[in-house]
Amino acid sequence: MIICACLLSTTEDHILLVRAHGKRVWYLPGGKINPGEQPVYALCRELFEELGVEIKPKDCFYLKTIVGPSHNLRDKVQLICFAATLPPQMQAKAEIAEIAWIPKKFLHIMAPAVRLLVTNHNS
8 A cells, every 4th residue: 555645725616736747647745655754744745845835744734544546546545634724836846747726526637546535525
């Protein structure tokens, strides 16, 4: 199982997602947790690496954990989701090509576990 710490930021109709270079599907901002790393620290590290924003662990709030299929559908992914207030200025960095507020109805462009989250998430 792939275990990730993710930012879950939504409005009534949109969700904040990122797309990696060379990928078609959109994911939650965040990424894999390193061995021995606490999820909230992994989230802060990943947000800095991917979006260039500094979030402190004390400013992150656990929301939920969801398990679903990975993009390749061969593995399972566990998304440990947090809320945090992001600054208005974000920049796609590292492996991230784009950051966008995607309409929740565009399920067809989302990674499988994100689709599952959106269809089961009451914002």
